[in-house]
Amino acid sequence: xxxKLPYLKETxxxxxxxxxxxGLAPGAAGFDIYxxxxxxxxxxxxxxxxxxxxxxxxxxxxxxxxxxxLIEVWQANADGIYAHPEHPGxxxxxxxxxxxxxxxFETGLWAVDTVKPGPVAGRDGCMMAPHLNLWIVxxxxxxGLSTRLYFPDEAEANAADPVLGMIEWQARRETLIAxxxxxxxxxxxxxxxxxxxxxxxxxxDI
Amino acid sequence: MNRPADYYQRDRRWHPxxxxxxxxxxxxxxxxxxxxxxxxTMSEITGPVFAASEIEQGDADLLSNYARPGHSPIGERIxxxxxxxxxxxxxxxxxLIEVWQANAGGRYRHxxxxxLAPIDPDFGGCGRAISxxxxxxxxxxxxxxxxxxxxxxxxxRPAHIHFSLFGSGFTQRLITQMYFEGxxxxxxxxxxxxxxxxxxxxxxxxxxDLNAAVPFxxxxxxxxxxxxxxxxxxxxxxxxxx
Numbered sequence: 001x002x003x004k005l006p007y008l009k010e011t012x013x014x015x016x017x018x019x020x021x022x023g024l025a026p027g028a029a030g031f032d033i034y035x036x037x038x039x040x041x042x043x044x045x046x047x048x049x050x051x052x053x054x055x056x057x058x059x060x061x062x063x064x065x066x067x068x069x070l071i072e073v074w075q076a077n078a079d080g081i082y083a084h085p086e087h088p089g090x091x092x093x094x095x096x097x098x099x100x101x102x103x104x105f106e107t108g109l110w111a112v113d114t115v116k117p118g119p120v121a122g123r124d125g126c127m128m129a130p131h132l133n134l135w136i137v138x139x140x141x142x143x144g145l146s147t148r149l150y151f152p153d154e155a156e157a158n159a160a161d162p163v164l165g166m167i168e169w170q171a172r173r174e175t176l177i178a179x180x181x182x183x184x185x186x187x188x189x190x191x192x193x194x195x196x197x198x199x200x201x202x203x204x205d206i
Numbered sequence: 207m208n209r210p211a212d213y214y215q216r217d218r219r220w221h222p223x224x225x226x227x228x229x230x231x232x233x234x235x236x237x238x239x240x241x242x243x244x245x246x247t248m249s250e251i252t253g254p255v256f257a258a259s260e261i262e263q264g265d266a267d268l269l270s271n272y273a274r275p276g277h278s279p280i281g282e283r284i285x286x287x288x289x290x291x292x293x294x295x296x297x298x299x300x301x302l303i304e305v306w307q308a309n310a311g312g313r314y315r316h317x318x319x320x321x322l323a324p325i326d327p328d329f330g331g332c333g334r335a336i337s338x339x340x341x342x343x344x345x346x347x348x349x350x351x352x353x354x355x356x357x358x359x360x361x362x363r364p365a366h367i368h369f370s371l372f373g374s375g376f377t378q379r380l381i382t383q384m385y386f387e388g389x390x391x392x393x394x395x396x397x398x399x400x401x402x403x404x405x406x407x408x409x410x411x412x413x414x415d416l417n418a419a420v421p422f423x424x425x426x427x428x429x430x431x432x433x434x435x436x437x438x439x440x441x442x443x444x445x446x447x448x
Contacts, residue, residue, distance in 0.1 A: 015229075019318070020306070023368055062234050074254065084255060144379060
């Protein structure tokens with residue numbers, strides 16, 4: 001068989017389980033061990049653009065908040081550039097574009113402080129509306145769930161966004177659009193992730 | 207501008223399904239709608255970059271990173287090592303690997319763990335490392351114990367270490383669990399057995415690696431981790447071909 005394909009298979013996923021905090025947020029588990037926990041500062045001190053806070057909950061199929069989830073954010077800077085060697089362009093010093101948050105053990109609320117990203121070039125040169133890429137793991141979730149948060153004050157860009165446009169069901173697109181409020185003069189976006197059932201959030205296979 | 211190469215499609219039949227009813231928590235935490243497949247863009251192909259300087263060498267040594275001076279955790283001293291590769295068998299250098307686990311008695315240092323087995327005052331249970339240029343990584347730790355959990359009335363997790371992996375792209379993001387060769391609890395574990403293909407379950411089981419053991423110090427287990435590979439873009443955006 002001269003043309004045997006040598007591809008290997010990806011390591012199978014497993015749930016992060018109930019104690020994901022020990023490895024990825026030990027302070028929340030109840031002990032300090034590292035000189036610096038990763039993922040607390042998404043954008044650094046020099047980031048351009050509008051400072052925003054994003055918060056929400058993760059809701060299970062019974063309507064209850066998931067209080068042991070971990071959410072990671074991956075985003076571009078205000079100019080639509082990712083802090084990655086394969087993305088042409090520069091980001092501000094200290095801008096990583098990645099962070100992680102946990103849902104509160106009592107309230108189930110998660111929150112991140114960041115800047116609003118700029119539009120990013122999509123495939124074939126069309127622009128994607130500003131968005132945060134989110135990844136959610138928890139007990140009961142066998143493979144991390146990928147979704148995107150879009151901004152309600154970007155209606156025109158959202159209408160032209162190629163990924164939102166791929167969602168055939170109009171009603172489901174809205175599950176990816178945060179709502180906006182203000183707190184102490186700063187924009188506050190609310191994004192609830194519904195894992196299952198009514199108004200279930202759109203999850204992507206990326 | 208040429209777009210960087212896409213990653214291979216994830217084989218969702220190789221991974222556990224979202225809904226695996228024997229693992230009860232998955233019943234209310236699994237989407238009922240199908241995942242929407244999207245073409246990869248910069249948002250998926252890029253991902254966070256971690257520098258070796260951001261972590262400390264000692265972070266990978268769970269025998270000492272939480273032990274009181276002059277103390278060691280109780281348990282079977284082991285080395286867990288391996289390589290991070292992609293589906294093309296190429297090493298993944300610079301991968302951030304984060305691990306967490308219970309102590310030798312199956313008790314986690316976590317405010318929510320109420321199991322009656324005691325906390326070990328010299329064991330935290332987490333570590334992190336960044337793979338080297340050849341994709342190699344190594345941790346030193348104690349072998350975790352099995353522990354009971356509320357699934358069925360008498361369900362026990364096999365001994366396991368949780369692994370979290372970052373490759374180069376956010377689309378490679380992976381969390382998994384490593385099991386130990388010969389553990390009889392693997393066969394009855396609803397979480398391990400949520401992986402449908404026995405060959406895939408096998409990939410989560412680390413064999414004993416006597417060659418890497420340190421005589422009169424620590425045994426070793428070998429756990430290689432495979433992240434998604436990338437396609438060569440044959441025609442789509444490179445008119446000249448591969």
